[in-house]
Amino acid sequence: MILFTSDLDRTLIYSKRMMEMFPPISDKVVVEQKANETMSMMTKETAILLQQVHQQTQFVPVTTRALHQYKRIHFINDLNPAFAITSNGGTILEKGQPYDKWTKTLARRIEDSSIPQEDMSQLFQTIKSDTWLQRSFYIDDLFYVHHVNLDVLQQDDLHAMVQEFDAHGWCVLLQGKKLYFMPKVLTKEAAIEYMMEFCTYDVHIAAGDSMMDYGMLMMADVAFTPNHGDLKDKQPKILLNTTYSPYEGEAFTKHLLQTVLQYATQQDFSLS
Numbered sequence: 001m002i003l004f005t006s007d008l009d010r011t012l013i014y015s016k017r018m019m020e021m022f023p024p025i026s027d028k029v030v031v032e033q034k035a036n037e038t039m040s041m042m043t044k045e046t047a048i049l050l051q052q053v054h055q056q057t058q059f060v061p062v063t064t065r066a067l068h069q070y071k072r073i074h075f076i077n078d079l080n081p082a083f084a085i086t087s088n089g090g091t092i093l094e095k096g097q098p099y100d101k102w103t104k105t106l107a108r109r110i111e112d113s114s115i116p117q118e119d120m121s122q123l124f125q126t127i128k129s130d131t132w133l134q135r136s137f138y139i140d141d142l143f144y145v146h147h148v149n150l151d152v153l154q155q156d157d158l159h160a161m162v163q164e165f166d167a168h169g170w171c172v173l174l175q176g177k178k179l180y181f182m183p184k185v186l187t188k189e190a191a192i193e194y195m196m197e198f199c200t201y202d203v204h205i206a207a208g209d210s211m212m213d214y215g216m217l218m219m220a221d222v223a224f225t226p227n228h229g230d231l232k233d234k235q236p237k238i239l240l241n242t243t244y245s246p247y248e249g250e251a252f253t254k255h256l257l258q259t260v261l262q263y264a265t266q267q268d269f270s271l272s
Contacts, residue, residue, distance in 0.1 A: 002264045003201035005085075006194055008210035009063065010229065012050065012253055013040040013073065022228065024247025031075035040073065043250050047075065049257035054079045056103040056264040058199055064180075064212055066139045067098075067261050072174060078210055079124040083199075088182060088189035088212060092143040096200075102267060108186045110142075114169025118183065123168070126160060134256050143182040150177055160212075179191055189215035207256055211235065220253075224259070226252035 013031050014022075016038060024043045031047070032040035042050070053059055060078050062085040063069075070086045071077060077096070090106065092099040093141045114120070124144075125237040132152040137145045158179075162172045165181065189206075192220035195206055197202075206213070206220035209229025217231070223242040225231045232244050245252050 001201045001205045002260065003060070003196070004053060004057045004260055005060045005062050005206045005220070007063060007188075007189075007206070007213050008065070008070075008073065008076065008258075009040070010209045011207050011213075011226065012046075012061075013042055013076075013254075016042060018228075018249060022248040022251070026250075028195055031076075032073045042253070046250055046253045046257060048132070049254065049261065051079065051255050053260050053264070054081065056261060057205075058082065058201055060084060060195070062089075062192065062208075062213075062216060063190075066089050067093075068098065083195055083229070085188060085191045087142055087150075087186075087198055089188045090140055092191050092195055101148055102191065105194065106186070106190075109190075110183045113185050114183045116185055120165070120168065120170055123164070124145060127157075127164070129157075134159075137258045143180060146179040146181070147177055147231065148174075148179045153168050153179075158209060162206070173211060175212070180212075187215050188212065192216060192219065205260055205263060214239075222263070224256050226253075226256075228252070 003257070010018060018039055019028060026043040026045045028041045029044050029047050030038050031042050042115065054182055059079070059081050061081060065086055067086045072082065082095060085091065092102040116203045132149045134147040134149060139145055158174060165172050169184050171182045171184045203222065204220045205222045206216045207224045209226050210231055210232065210235050213225070214235050215230060217225065220237055220241060223239060224245055225242055226245050226248060228248040245255065247255050
């Protein structure tokens with residue numbers, strides 16, 4: 001059995017803007033809506049491929065999205081995966097329900113390794129500037145996402161924040177226009193490692209496009225990242241187990257899912 005852990009946004013599903021940047025050949029289907037507005041799409045072809053992957057592998061969606069944002073993706077939820085991971089590893093869903101033992105385990109790890117959220121927030125208030133900070137969200141009582149003005153935020157200020165909060169057990173990461181503040185132990189790979197205790201598999205395949213997926217790709221037997229992602233440019237070191245795809249957008253997703261299906265139908269799981 002293949003264990004397939006995959007990021008969602010910009011790996012399996014795409015916003016309207018991304019679809020326009022990398023126009024697909026086949027027809028599009030809506031996979032997520034918010035107040036009757038289309039939020040994310042796939043193509044008919046990749047939607048069918050993902051259904052087949054789900055049937056032939058242990059497919060685990062892994063996302064930084066808040067739990068309520070993940071639940072908006074009706075196509076993924078309709079597949080009813082046995083496990084899903086949201087909130088950048090903050091929540092493990094088992095048959096759609098939060099797995100409380102992981103929630104408690106993670107809470108202890110955060111408490112033991114970082115300053116409390118209240119202290120972190122007070123420290124941030126002394127550093128932030130209204131010239132570059134646009135709006136802030138506290139995600140699932142776990143981490144912050146700050147929307148920033150990249151034209152104003154200085155690299156020196158960003159570097160200083162990274163160093164300051166690292167000493168207090170918090171990771172600061174800029175992804176596009178989003179500035180994340182997370183406990184350092186809050187990672188996708190930590191949740192996957194915990195979940196693996198309940199899975200039986202022969203080969204672990206992972207896919208993702210950003211630095212938040214780096215640890216997940218590093219722990220896999222085989223991994224894939226798209227050409228449109230930033231992981232290939234920002235990662236600390238090249239991952240030997242990872243295919244740095246020349247494909248972008250849905251072309252990447254199609255090739256990824258076809259490759260996973262090829263692995264799933266092989267009788268010999270040798271990686272040589």
